[in-house]
Amino acid sequence: MNRAQDRLIPALLDWFAENARDLPWRRDREPYHVWLSEIMLQQTRVEAVKPYYARFLERLPDIPSLAECDEELLLKLWEGLGYYSRVRNLQKGAEQIMARFGGVFPHTYAEIRSISGIGDYTAGAVGSICFDLPEPAVDGNVLRVLTRLSADSRCTDEPAVRKSIRDALRTGYEQTPAGTRGTLTQALMELGATVCVPNGAPHCDACPLQEDCAAHRSGSEMQYPVRKQKKARRIEEYTVYILQCGDRFAVRKRPDKGLLAGLWELPHLDGHTEAQAALIAAERWQTGAEEIVSVRRRTHIFTHIEWHMTCVHLLVSKMPEHFTWVTAEQLRAETALPTAFRICLPEQNDDSEKEG
Ligand code: SF4
Incomplete structure (x- = not known):
């Protein structure tokens, strides 16, 4: 962006002043709000x-309430957003801010970057938006704009690039x-999200940078950014079981490590099982x-995996203690059940969801 930045940056700022969406996290520059929104907006x-x-x-x-929050509530508040390590890191970050900075969000780049779960992108976003630091926030949207502007054909999956x-x-x-600087960060993100869009052709006619865009001049917008080929998922x-005894359903906690760590799950077995065989297989849980x-x-x-599930809703007569038995209302209001399992429940109609 530096070649023609004398023109580009003012054009971008003017465009943003006219076209910015009214988003809840843009209504103030409180670091906790910007931090939370940036973490939620990832993926x-x-x-x-x-x-x-x-x-x-x-x-x-506020940061103290996040630092002290009970894990069940924390996961419940994040339920369905996926990529649950984000919220665990958010809490770890809040604890660090309490312990190391007396509960006040730090305002130098190095300190912000030192907080758990805050990488270059989030540090740049919070640093520039909240503290006017000259630190950019380069995410996928911004990379797309920048590589198109300069027709940069280097592979953006390379950290050095x-x-x-x-x-x-x-x-x-x-x-x-x-x-x-904070407005510049938001303007670049906004242009990448709404004009130089991630899916499909960019809306170059509406772009304030059109005249200086190398990819647009050569009609090669869709060739950028250059990415490595993705591996197939x-x-x-x-076979996932909805075990129902009266008005209660069986759930259990997932292990503390790995995919969807620490969340609740429905009992399930590896592999696809036909209905009658599923009935027999379920007997292992006593x-x-x-009745099916x-x-x-x-x-x-998920990002790298696809779960194909046969969901068997089964009426049972006993509630053994190796499961936790919850009512439909508890399942809805209190139990952090990730989308992968929630879509198996009887009232759910979606047949495909995305979550990491
Ligand atoms: S002119 Fe088109 S390709 Fe270039 S930055 Fe603008 S929207 Fe993207």
């Missing part, structure tokens, strides 16, 4: 984040007048299987 769409953001802040309005792009952009930030097959109510297929997509 998740803006519209999906809005209700989570409001609900989270209602229950945990991303670093070199960030360093070049930092020069632009250093020359940007104090007081406008691994497919895993499961629940007194009585329904058998449905569900698919859930």
Whole structure:
């Protein structure tokens, strides 16, 4: 961006002043709010984040309340957003801010970057937006804009390439007048999200940088950014059981490590099982299987894995203690059951969801 930045940055700032969306986390520059929104927005769409953001802040309005929050509530507030290590790191970060900075969000880049779960991107976002630091925040949206502007054909999956792009952009930030660096960060993100879009052709006619965009001039917008070919997702097959005894359902805690660590799950077995065989297989849990109510297929997509699930809703007569038995209301309001299992429940109709 540094070649024509004398023109580009003012054009971008003017465009943002006219076109910025009104998003809840843009209504102030409180570091806790910006930090939370940036973590929630990683891998998740803006519209999906809005209700989570409001609900989270209602229950945990500040850093001390986040630091002290009970794990069950924390996971429940994040339920359905996926990538649960984000919220665990968020809490760890809040604990560090309490212990090391007396509960006040630090305001130098090195200190911000030293907090758990805060990488270069989030440190740049919080640092520039909240403290006007000349530090860029380069995520996928920003990389797309920058590589198209300069028709940069280096592979952006290479850390050294991303670093070199960030360093070049930092020069632009250093020359940007104090007081406008946070707006520059938001403007770049906004352009990448709404004009130079991630899926499909960019809306170059609406772009304030059109005249200086090398990819647009050569009609090669879709060739950038250059990425490595993605590996195909691994497919895993499961038979998931909705074991219902009266008005209660069986759940159990997942292990503390690995995928969906520490969340609740529905009992399940490896592999696809036909209905009658599923009835027999369920007997290993000694629940007194009585009747199959329904058998449905569900698919859930993680970043690198796809779960293909046969979901068997089974009425049972016993509630052995190796499961926790919860009512439908507890399952809805209190139990942090990830989307992968929630879509197996009888009232759910979606047949494919994405979560990490
Ligand atoms: S002109 Fe088109 S390709 Fe270039 S930055 Fe703007 S939207 Fe993206």
